[in-house]
Amino acid sequence: xxxxxxxxxxxxxxxxxxxxxxxxxxxxxxxxxxxxxxxxxxxxxxxxxxxxxxxxxxxxxxxxxxxxxxxxxxxxxxxxxxxxxxxxxxxxxxxxxxxxxxxxxxxxxxxxxxxxxxxxxxxxxxxxxxxxxxxxxxxxxxxxxxxxxxxxxxxxxxxxxxxxxxxxxxxxxxxxxxxxxxxxxxxxxxxxxxxxxxxxxxxxxxxxxxxxxxxxxxxxxxxxxxxxxxxxxxxxxxxxxxxxxxxxxxxxxxxxxxxxxxxxxxxxxxxxxxxxxxxxxxxxxxxxxxxxxxxxxxxxxxxx
Ligand SMILES: *[C@@H]1O[C@H](CO)[C@@H](O)[C@H](O)[C@H]1NC(C)=O
Ligand SMILES: *[C@@H]1O[C@H](CO)[C@@H](O)[C@H](O)[C@H]1NC(C)=O
Ligand SMILES: *[C@@H]1O[C@H](CO)[C@@H](O)[C@H](O)[C@H]1NC(C)=O
Ligand SMILES: *[C@@H]1O[C@H](CO)[C@@H](O)[C@H](O)[C@H]1NC(C)=O
Numbered sequence: 001x002x003x004x005x006x007x008x009x010x011x012x013x014x015x016x017x018x019x020x021x022x023x024x025x026x027x028x029x030x031x032x033x034x035x036x037x038x039x040x041x042x043x044x045x046x047x048x049x050x051x052x053x054x055x056x057x058x059x060x061x062x063x064x065x066x067x068x069x070x071x072x073x074x075x076x077x078x079x080x081x082x083x084x085x086x087x088x089x090x091x092x093x094x095x096x097x098x099x100x101x102x103x104x105x106x107x108x109x110x111x112x113x114x115x116x117x118x119x120x121x122x123x124x125x126x127x128x129x130x131x132x133x134x135x136x137x138x139x140x141x142x143x144x145x146x147x148x149x150x151x152x153x154x155x156x157x158x159x160x161x162x163x164x165x166x167x168x169x170x171x172x173x174x175x176x177x178x179x180x181x182x183x184x185x186x187x188x189x190x191x192x193x194x195x196x197x198x199x200x201x202x203x204x205x206x207x208x209x210x211x212x213x214x215x216x217x218x219x220x221x222x223x224x225x226x227x228x229x230x231x232x233x234x235x236x237x238x239x240x241x242x243x244x245x246x247x248x249x250x251x252x253x254x255x256x257x258x259x260x261x262x263x264x265x266x267x268x269x270x271x272x273x274x275x276x277x278x279x280x281x282x283x284x285x286x287x288x289x290x291x292x293x294x295x296x297x298x299x300x301x302x303x304x
Contacts, residue, residue: 022303025102025126026058028091032107032132032284033174034146036071037063043106049288053296058096062087062109075108076152080177080194084112088120099304102127104295106284107230111135111178115198117216118209118263127299129220132230132284136240136255137180137195140231165191182241200262214264220275220299229283237276238265 027050031043038044043061050059064074064083074083091097103125105113110133117125141160145153159173169176170193177194181187189196196202200209223236230236238252252258258266268274277294279286 023099024054024057025100025300025302025304026060026097027300028060028062028097028101028103028113028125030062030087030103030105030109030113031071031075032109033075034072034148034152035075035106036068037061038068046104046106046291049291050296050300053292054301057300060094060097060101062090073152076147076156076174077172078174079171080112080115080174084115084119087112087116088122091116091120092122097123100124100126102300102302103129104300105130105133107132108134108174108178111195111198114213115194118198118206118212121212121215125216126302127218127220128216129222129295129299130236131222131286131295132224132227132236133221134178134195134230134235135221135238136199136235136257137178137192138175138231138235139180139182139241139246141175142229142231146229167191180240182243183246185243198263199257201257205262210262210264214267216268216273218273218275218299219265219268220277220295222295223276223278224283224285225278225280227283237278 029043029046031037035042038061047059047061051057063071064078064086065071100123103113103117105111105128110130113125113128114130114133114135117128145156147153156173159169159176162169164176164179164181165187170191177192179188179192180195189202198209200206221237223233227233227236232239232241232249234240234249234251238255238258239249240255242248242250252265257263258269261267265274279290
């Protein structure tokens with residue numbers, strides 16, 4: 001054979017090898033409040049579970065700040081918008097995520113990943129799965145403090161006492177940034193630094209949020225039927241209190257966010273791309289088997 005033909009066939013074999021090599025899409029996890037990237041009983045366990053079931057997968061568990069202690073502290077007290085900016089930079093700089101990834105949010109990590117999708121999405125999220133997220137925010141906190149650390153609990157109480165929409169509190173207390181006071185809706189619209197923004201609730205809508213959100217392949221919303229932490233728990237499915245009430249609940253389909261399609265949720269839903277799952281149990285209570293069967297196998301087991 002002629003030299004150039006040999007070279008050509010080597011090149012062709014090389015190319016066909018590349019094409020047939022399918023890479024499993026990476027998964028990114030974003031933990032909830034009081035949690036961190038790597039505690040062995042929480043995100044560490046999830047990372048191992050995914051790696052054990054999907055051979056060769058790259059799993060990145062979000063760490064906000066540069067230590068475990070900072071990560072936990074930031075989950076209470078770091079301005080969420082700054083947290084999103086930090087992840088936009090971190091994900092983009094991570095060569096293992098270049099071709100996009102699936103994302104699994106735990107509790108408040110859910111709406112933070114959605115904010116990443118709406119604002120940055122570079123690299124893009126393919127399937128976004130949210131477990132017990134507060135997509136419409138919360139109006140109320142559970143009686144029990146979520147931290148084992150008494151100092152943190154006291155700081156949360158002191159900040160809340162100042163008033164949830166005080167600008168200092170909006171800048172420093174994470175749950176305040178996704179607080180939707182349904183009895184004072186106008187004040188919420190005016191002062192909420194995070195959730196009103198990513199829900200495009202104000203009169204001026206950001207079309208980038210819509211464009212990025214409808215680029216998702218699937219949006220999977222998991223609600224915990226017996227959740228006593230998220231108030232109201234319907235927020236996990238984009239439902240919430242009817243404006244002007246702290247008792248009556250609107251389903252996702254009854255909210256203005258959906259009807260007027262502020263972020264593209266209705267568009268995705270009408271195209272069959274929104275999947276609502278529910279499971280009995282309190283906040284984030286599920287078994288490994290449940291996760292593998294309902295989340296991992298259908299939504300994380302795909303290739304780029
Ligand atoms: C990318 O993935 C490889 C293989 O799993 C790993 O060794 C490396 O540390 C990862 N890089 C980052 C930035 O996580
Ligand atoms: C809309 O969001 C994008 C992405 O975060 C931002 O760059 C842009 O400034 C926003 N537009 C307006 C009008 O706020
Ligand atoms: C409790 O949190 C405070 C504030 O972050 C920190 O200074 C302190 O070391 C923590 N205590 C324990 C026991 O972790
Ligand atoms: C959890 O909620 C479901 C649905 O509302 C209900 O059927 C079930 O009885 C509840 N379980 C417990 C232990 O309260």
